Each structure stands twice: as C-alpha cells, then as structure tokens.
Amino acid sequence: MTTNPIDRASRNRRRRTALLAGAVGLTLTASACGGGGAGDGGDLTAPGADVLKDHDGVVEVEFWHSMETTNGKVLEALIDEFNKENEGKIKVNPSFQGIYDDTLAKYRGAVQKGDTPELVQIYDIGTRFMIDAKQAIPAQSFVDKDKYDDSKLEEGLRNYYTVDGELQAFPFNSSTPLLYINKDAFKKAGLDPEKPPKTLEEVREYSEKLTEKDGSKVEQYGLGAAMYGWFIEQFKARAGESYCNKGNGREGLATEVTYDEGTAVEVVDWWKGMLDDGYAVNVGRKTEDSQAAFNSGRAAMTLDSTSALGAILDQADFEVGTGYFPLANDGDPGGSIIGGASLWINGPGHEQVEQRASWEFVKFLLSPEAQSKWHAGTGYLSVNTDGYEQPEAKEQTEKFPQSTTALDQLRETKPNEATAGCLLGVMSEGRMANEEGWERAVTADGADPQEELTKSAKKMQGSIAKYNESIDN
Amino acid sequence: MTSSVDAGRSAPGEGPQRAAGNRRKWTGEHTLAWAFLAPSVLVFAVFLIYPLLYTVYLSMHGNDIVGNPSTFVGLDQFAEMMTPEFAKIFANTLLFTVGTVAPGVAGALLIVLLLEARIRGRRVFRTGFALPFAFSVASASVVFSVFYNPASGVLNGILYRFDLPPVEWLTSQDLAMWSIILTTVWMNLGYGVLVLSAGLGAIQPDIIEAARIDGATGHRLSWHILVPLLGPQLFFLIVLSTINALQGFGQIHILTKGGPADETTTLVYSIYQEAFATGSANFGGASAQALVLFLIVLVCTAVQFGVIERKVHYS
Structure with a gap:
C-alpha cells in the first residue's frame, strides 16, 4: 500500500524531467513545422474599396489585442457598435491575447506558422520588429489608396510611426506619463496643490516636505514610483536626447542604446539619492505596486501613465x-x-476582402466619434484631434479636469528625433535591460549608476547585433 | 530492507529481464506485449523523444527574428552561458531549491507529527493546514504580492503597528529571494501535509500500539517509529518538491519578474526570458539552457534515488 506514492514519484519524475526539456521544444516544433517566416510575404499593398463591394457574404476579421478590464470593455463596446453597423458585411472577432509582450510573442509564433490574424494591436516598442517581419501592409498604402486624411491624427503619433518617410501603422491608443499628486497631502505639508513640482530637483524638495517620519517609522513618503523603463525613455526624450544611436534608429538600424549617457544616468543617480535618504519608497518595477502605494496615501506623489487616471481616481x-x-x-x-x-x-495569408474589411474597421476606430468614447472611457488620449470636440470627450474634461494635463503636455511636444522615440528591433529587451541596470544601481549598497547602466547597455549590444544580423540574412 | 524495495518495484522491471533470457524466441506473447505498449511508445516518441531531440537541434542553431532556426552555431550557445551572470542564475536556482525543499518537507512533517497529539479539533487543523494546496500558484502569488507591498502591504502594516521600520520584502536584493521562498514553502506545505497525513493514516495501528506498550511516547515515538515509517512519503515529497522547485515559475513571474537586479532569476525564469519575454525570440539560447536544466533535474533525481532511497523503509 505504501508503494503507491513511490511508483507515482518515479513516474512523475520521468514525465516531468522529459516534459521540462520538451516544453520549449514542443512549442517550437508546433510552430516551426508550418513554414512561413519573415520576409516571404510577397505583395504588401492595400486593396481598393471595390473588393469589398463585389463580395457576397460576411467577411470575418480576427483582431488580436491587449486591452483588459475597463479598457477591454470599452473596446468591446466599440467593436459591437461597428459589427452592428456592418451587419451582414463585416464581423470583427476580438481576441484578447494577454499583455503587449504576450501578444508580440504569440504573433511571432503565428508568423512562423503562417497563421496571423487579420488585424493585430502591437505596442510602440514592437514597431521595428513589425516592419522587419514584413507581414503587415504599411499604413501609408491604405492612406494613399483612399486619399485618407491622416493629418487629423495627432502629430506626435505620426512622428512616431513614420519610418522611411511612410506611415507604418495606425496609432490607436496612446498615452503619456504624468506626475500624480495627493492634493490633501500637499495642503497638509503647506505646499500649493495647484503647483505640482516641475523638475526632479523640485520633486525632491517637495518630497523632503511631504515625507513624514516618526522615528524609524515612515508615515508618508514623498514619492512612490515604479522603476519602469518607459520613464527613462521619457526623461531622455524630454531632455532632447535619443535613446539609441543612428538618429534614434530612424536613419538606419540602431546598433547601440544610449542609456548609459547623460540624463538617464542623472535620473538613476537622483533616484538612488531619494531612496537612500528615505524620501521615496522602493516599490520595484511594477506600476500596480506604485499605484497601491499612492492610492493608500503612503506615497504623496507617483509617476504613471494617463491611462491609469481612471483607476487612480476610482481608488484614491x-x-x-x-x-x-x-x-x-x-x-x-x-x-x-x-x-x-x-x-x-x-x-x-489573407484575402484582399479581409484586408479591406480590416481597414474599414480601423477607419472606424480612428474616427472622432470612436476616439471620443475611447478617450472618455479609458483615459487614453484621442489619436484623432477632432475627437476632443465630441460630446463624450467634452464631458470627460468637465468632470475630470485632470485629464487635460496629458493633452497639454502632448501639445507642447515638438516633433523631433528625440520625441519620435527609439526604434529598435529588440526594444523590449532593451527596456528590460535598462530596468535591470536601474534596479542594480539603486538596490545594492555602493553601486554606481554609471557603471550599472553601462553594463546594461553593453549587454544590449550583443542582442542588437544578433537581431540586425538576422534581418540581413 | 532492499528485498522489500524490490518487491515493491518488481512489476515494471520483470518483463525485460525475462525477455532477455529468452531473447532468441519471439513469441506471440511478445507481439501482444508490444501491441499493448505501442500507444504509450508512440506518445513518448511524439511528446518526449522528438521534442528532446528538437531541443538539441535548436540549441545548436541561431534564430531569425520570428524565431525560426537559422544558421548552425555548434556549441556557441552553451559557451555563451559561461558568464558570471549565468553562474548567478545557477546559484539562485540552487538557493531556491534547497530553500524551499528543506523547510517545506520539514515543516509539513512537523505539522503532521504535532497533529498526532490528541488535541481538540485536529481534523479542522489538518484541513486548515492542507488548504494551501487548493490555491493555484497564480492566485497565491497575487495574494502574497498584496502582503508584500512595501508601502501599503499587510506585512509592513503589521510591522508599523508594532513601531517597527518597514521591510523591503521584494525590492531588496538581500530579501527578495527569501520572500519568494517563503511564499513557495507556504504553497507547498498543503500538499506535504496531505501526503504525510495519508501516510500516517496508513500506518497499522498495532505498530504504534506496540511501540506505546514498549514505552515509546512523545518525540521518541515520532522520531524512532513514525518518521521511519513515513520514509516512502518523505522520499516522494523530497523528489517531487525538488523537481517543482527547479521548475518554479509562477511565483517568480508574478512577484518579482526575476528582479531586483536578477536576484530571483532562476534557470526556468531565464529560459522564459530568453525565449518569450523579450523581443529577441532567442529560442536557440533558451533551448541550450533548457538542456542544462534537464541535465540538472536528471542528476538531482538520480542522486536522490541513489542516496536517499536506500535509507527508505518500505513496509
């Protein structure tokens, strides 16, 4: 009777050891068999409106996205609206694929199998990869075909997604980072809640006043923000610096990241000082944790995306x-x-009617009406500048004046190489390496920010070279 | 002692031996045996042998940007592992494994033995202690991430009540791994309690009775009678939790994503990062690491079977 567990143990062992080795292999075998692959896409031009007109029956569009919770619901509502308007002609089937990283990983598998969805939502830092994978029809091709007026799209976004003089993709959801402050804590500390700090120096000065200590106990920290690589990208852009070489990867394939230079090092240095002196709490890399710190009143300021505004207003x-x-x-x-x-x-792998139907749906999502609802429902900016004239967006502005900050900040952006953002095939790895260096610098005693960031940047050179080589082949 | 082990495990071993004796004759019995074995052999081939060989193949090739194997690189991917960073990952994996297996098994044993005492409501306790088993890794990790939050977490809230300074559970390089180990031990405890309780229940009461009559009580009874009798279950737990620890992923992914500064990056997490988490789709490098992990699990399990199982008493 006691032999049972041992039998099971040995069986389990065998199964597990092999499964383990098989796990990676299996995923690959499944996907590698289908052929396909990058670059053998053939014709990447947009079809005209006639293909859809001449088609009988319903065209189905599979749409992979990464919008969850509130944002996901608002997106589903928009899709329902579109499907109703186009009943009997086009049906969009949304399919949530997990966070942006997951969607990109799954999309990569789909390319291997030659089984991509008609339409996919990819985050900004996947742009270079998407161009190199040669699977998507450049947005410019649709714009030209239909003489679509893309001047209504926010200039900064066109700046970001224009590569080699052509619009590559259609921006859908865009956000900028903000400084969030606890106005009550500001008042209590004798600070003007209508004048949030503007520079890191001021953030520190304010934090010194906002931090409340009782012996070794900290009642309230000045700042509780995540070490999110996106922030370093923003600090650098706001300082007019590129994040990678070759003109932020826009004059050719970038070969190096530059977060071991200038502003990035200063920011990490500053961050370390804030933590060491007890004016900021280290919440790690995840914004959920910094939101928890801010919403609970334990940190008087935080950094986060505009798209977090709804959740923060809800919970604080x-x-x-x-x-x-x-x-x-x-x-x-x-x-x-x-x-x-x-x-x-x-x-x-997709018929012209499917490509055309996808485009019709994209046009709908970019319309002022849809963007207005999207903006009001989620906190994302309206990618269509006319979106703000629509009733939902206007109502949102009245109810939450906080939501205009992002727009003002955006409007002050001068489109240039720095604010266009870095294009890098392995950008997500680059961001992660940046976060790791940042974390090493602030969490180890006596670590030198310059040294740690240099280590991260050096590590990236190999990955970037590997990526660039693999496209040349 | 060894004979009883053989008796317990002879069933799978006997067939081949007998077959070896009569190698020259291929009887209908053999054909029938292979016919019965065929489905499992096929499943093994498709799901075990082929992926394993394919992993070897991938580990010796580079990748294009979508992850298809490209040029042959020989053993380069293995050579690339010879870095201080990878040594660190190795050390993390070792710490995580030892740190979760030892207290996990010992803790479960202690709980089960304490519950042997005739206390009121021991069934409730036993169920309570087995409860963590009902949690999935993901939900348990999410709950712990709420506990660990540096500013608003439950644990720091308790410290605050007692006028103690806050602790950086997951964001300090020195503590992060221990916090993950704590979470993992808690998650494994339920299963350990379950297996050991079942083992204890299966011990024939007359053995315990006899020991009591001989004057063995308290820790003597536990240590000299019950623990040896629980040998098979303990061995099973050690093997299984070692394998589980070497494959631990969910709690690391949810709590720290391998940080801070790679302090909690274990081999499995590193494989995941190479293959999926970044934009590089480095399936070749990930496969090479997967093979290293495969070897480690193989060696660990072999050693455990070689060393510990000899001391196990199967009644």
Missing part, C-alpha cells in the same frame, strides 16, 4: 492632482514620446 480617497511628467533638469525642452500601441493589418 483623497483629491488627486496631475502635473506634467517632471523634467530631469530645468530648461530641458520637454514634450513626450507618445507611442502607445498601434494597429497592423496583415497581408500574407
């Missing part, structure tokens, strides 16, 4: 204020990168 039981994302140094030109995520219509 104090008055929330918003300010521009701080400048690393007084006198920096400002502005921000507004990538967000964009929509890519796939060419290879």
Whole structure:
C-alpha cells in the first residue's frame, strides 16, 4: 500500500524531467513545422474599396489585442457598435491575447506558422520588429489608396510611426506619463496643490516636505514610483536626447542604446539619492505596486501613465492632482514620446476582402466619434484631434479636469528625433535591460549608476547585433 | 530492507529481464506485449523523444527574428552561458531549491507529527493546514504580492503597528529571494501535509500500539517509529518538491519578474526570458539552457534515488 506514492514519484519524475526539456521544444516544433517566416510575404499593398463591394457574404476579421478590464470593455463596446453597423458585411472577432509582450510573442509564433490574424494591436516598442517581419501592409498604402486624411491624427503619433518617410501603422491608443499628486497631502505639508513640482530637483524638495517620519517609522513618503523603463525613455526624450544611436534608429538600424549617457544616468543617480535618504519608497518595477502605494496615501506623489487616471481616481480617497511628467533638469525642452500601441493589418495569408474589411474597421476606430468614447472611457488620449470636440470627450474634461494635463503636455511636444522615440528591433529587451541596470544601481549598497547602466547597455549590444544580423540574412 | 524495495518495484522491471533470457524466441506473447505498449511508445516518441531531440537541434542553431532556426552555431550557445551572470542564475536556482525543499518537507512533517497529539479539533487543523494546496500558484502569488507591498502591504502594516521600520520584502536584493521562498514553502506545505497525513493514516495501528506498550511516547515515538515509517512519503515529497522547485515559475513571474537586479532569476525564469519575454525570440539560447536544466533535474533525481532511497523503509 505504501508503494503507491513511490511508483507515482518515479513516474512523475520521468514525465516531468522529459516534459521540462520538451516544453520549449514542443512549442517550437508546433510552430516551426508550418513554414512561413519573415520576409516571404510577397505583395504588401492595400486593396481598393471595390473588393469589398463585389463580395457576397460576411467577411470575418480576427483582431488580436491587449486591452483588459475597463479598457477591454470599452473596446468591446466599440467593436459591437461597428459589427452592428456592418451587419451582414463585416464581423470583427476580438481576441484578447494577454499583455503587449504576450501578444508580440504569440504573433511571432503565428508568423512562423503562417497563421496571423487579420488585424493585430502591437505596442510602440514592437514597431521595428513589425516592419522587419514584413507581414503587415504599411499604413501609408491604405492612406494613399483612399486619399485618407491622416493629418487629423495627432502629430506626435505620426512622428512616431513614420519610418522611411511612410506611415507604418495606425496609432490607436496612446498615452503619456504624468506626475500624480495627493492634493490633501500637499495642503497638509503647506505646499500649493495647484503647483505640482516641475523638475526632479523640485520633486525632491517637495518630497523632503511631504515625507513624514516618526522615528524609524515612515508615515508618508514623498514619492512612490515604479522603476519602469518607459520613464527613462521619457526623461531622455524630454531632455532632447535619443535613446539609441543612428538618429534614434530612424536613419538606419540602431546598433547601440544610449542609456548609459547623460540624463538617464542623472535620473538613476537622483533616484538612488531619494531612496537612500528615505524620501521615496522602493516599490520595484511594477506600476500596480506604485499605484497601491499612492492610492493608500503612503506615497504623496507617483509617476504613471494617463491611462491609469481612471483607476487612480476610482481608488484614491483623497483629491488627486496631475502635473506634467517632471523634467530631469530645468530648461530641458520637454514634450513626450507618445507611442502607445498601434494597429497592423496583415497581408500574407489573407484575402484582399479581409484586408479591406480590416481597414474599414480601423477607419472606424480612428474616427472622432470612436476616439471620443475611447478617450472618455479609458483615459487614453484621442489619436484623432477632432475627437476632443465630441460630446463624450467634452464631458470627460468637465468632470475630470485632470485629464487635460496629458493633452497639454502632448501639445507642447515638438516633433523631433528625440520625441519620435527609439526604434529598435529588440526594444523590449532593451527596456528590460535598462530596468535591470536601474534596479542594480539603486538596490545594492555602493553601486554606481554609471557603471550599472553601462553594463546594461553593453549587454544590449550583443542582442542588437544578433537581431540586425538576422534581418540581413 | 532492499528485498522489500524490490518487491515493491518488481512489476515494471520483470518483463525485460525475462525477455532477455529468452531473447532468441519471439513469441506471440511478445507481439501482444508490444501491441499493448505501442500507444504509450508512440506518445513518448511524439511528446518526449522528438521534442528532446528538437531541443538539441535548436540549441545548436541561431534564430531569425520570428524565431525560426537559422544558421548552425555548434556549441556557441552553451559557451555563451559561461558568464558570471549565468553562474548567478545557477546559484539562485540552487538557493531556491534547497530553500524551499528543506523547510517545506520539514515543516509539513512537523505539522503532521504535532497533529498526532490528541488535541481538540485536529481534523479542522489538518484541513486548515492542507488548504494551501487548493490555491493555484497564480492566485497565491497575487495574494502574497498584496502582503508584500512595501508601502501599503499587510506585512509592513503589521510591522508599523508594532513601531517597527518597514521591510523591503521584494525590492531588496538581500530579501527578495527569501520572500519568494517563503511564499513557495507556504504553497507547498498543503500538499506535504496531505501526503504525510495519508501516510500516517496508513500506518497499522498495532505498530504504534506496540511501540506505546514498549514505552515509546512523545518525540521518541515520532522520531524512532513514525518518521521511519513515513520514509516512502518523505522520499516522494523530497523528489517531487525538488523537481517543482527547479521548475518554479509562477511565483517568480508574478512577484518579482526575476528582479531586483536578477536576484530571483532562476534557470526556468531565464529560459522564459530568453525565449518569450523579450523581443529577441532567442529560442536557440533558451533551448541550450533548457538542456542544462534537464541535465540538472536528471542528476538531482538520480542522486536522490541513489542516496536517499536506500535509507527508505518500505513496509
């Protein structure tokens, strides 16, 4: 009777050891058999409106996205609206694929199998990969075919998604980072809640006043923000610096990241000082944790995306204020990168009617009406500048004046190389390496920010070279 | 002692031995045996042998940007592992494994033995202690991430009540791994309690009765009678939790994502990062690491079977 568990143990062992080795292999075998692959896409031009007109029956569009909870619901409502309007002609089937990283990983598998969805939402930092994978029809092709007026799309977004003189994808959801403040804590500390700090120096000065200590106990920290790589990208852009070489990867394939230079090092240095002196709490890399710290009143300021505004207003039981994302140094030109995520219509493996139907849906999502609802429902910016004239957006502005901060910040952005953002095939790995260096620098005693960031940047050179080589082949 | 082990495990071993004796004759019995074995052999081939060989193949090739194997690189991917960073990952994996297996098994044993005492409501306790088993890794990790939040977490809230300074559970390089180990031990405890309770229940009461009559009580009874009799279950738990620890992923992914500064990056997490988490789709490098992990699990399990199982008493 006692032999049972041992039998099971040995069986389990065998099964598990092999499963383990098989796990990675299996995923690959499944996907590698289908052939396909990058680059053999063939014709990547947009079909005209006639293909859809001449088609009988319903065209189905599979749409992979990464919008969950509130944002996901608002998106589903928009899709329902579109499907109703186009009943009997087009049906969009949304399919949630997990966070942006997951969607990109799954999309990569789909390319291997030659089984991509008609339409996919990919985050800004996947742009270079999407171009190199040669699966999507460049947005410019649709714009040209229909003489679509893309001047209504936010300039900064066109700036981001224009590569080699052509619009590559259609921006759909875009956000910028903000400084969130607890107005009640500001008042208590004798600070003007209508004047959030503008520079890192001021954030520190304010934090010194906002931090409440009782012996070794900290009642309230000045700042509780996540070490999110996106922030470093923004600090650099606001300082007018590129994040990678070759003109932020826009004059050719970038070969190096530059977060071991200038502003990035200063920011990490500053961050370390804030933590060491007890004016900030280290919440790690996840914004959920910094939101928890801020919403519970334990940190009087935080950094987060505009798309978090809804959730923060929901959960905080104090008055929330918003300010521009701080400048690393007084006198920096400002502005921000507004990538967000964009929509890519796939060419290879899809019929022209499906491509055309996808485009009709994209046009709907970019319309002022849809963007107004999207903006009001989620906190994302309206990618269509006319979206703000619509009733939902106007009502939102009246109800939550905080939501205009992001727009003002965005409008002050001068489109240039720095604010266009870095294009890098392995950008998500680059961001992660940046976060790791940042974390190493602030969490180890005596660590030197410059040294740690250099280590991260050096590590990336190999990955970037590997990526660039694999496209040349 | 060894004979009883053989008796317990002879069933799978006997067939081949007998077959070896009569190698020259291929009887209908053999054909029938292979016919019965065929489905499992096929499943093994498709789901075990082929992926394993394919992993070897992938580990020796580079990748294009979507992850298809490209040029042959020989053992380069293995050579690339010879870095201090990878040594660190190795050390993390070792710490995580030892740190979760030892207290996990010992803790479960202690709980089960304490519950042997005739206390009121021991069934309730036993169920309570087995409860963590009902939690999935993901939900348990999410709950713990709420506990661990540096500013608003439950644990720091308790410290605050007692006028103690806050602790950086997951964001300090020194503590993060221990916090994950704590979470994992808690998650494994339920299963351990379940298995050991079942083992204890299966011990024939007359053995315990006899020991009591001989004067063995309290820790003597536990240590000299019950623990040896629980040998098979303990061995099973050690093997299984070692394998589980070497494959631990969910709690690391949810609590720290391998940070801070790679302090909680174990081998499995590193494989995941290479293959899926970043934009590089480095399936070749990930496969090479997967093979290393495969070897480690193989060696660990073999050693455990070689060393510990000899001391196990199967009644």
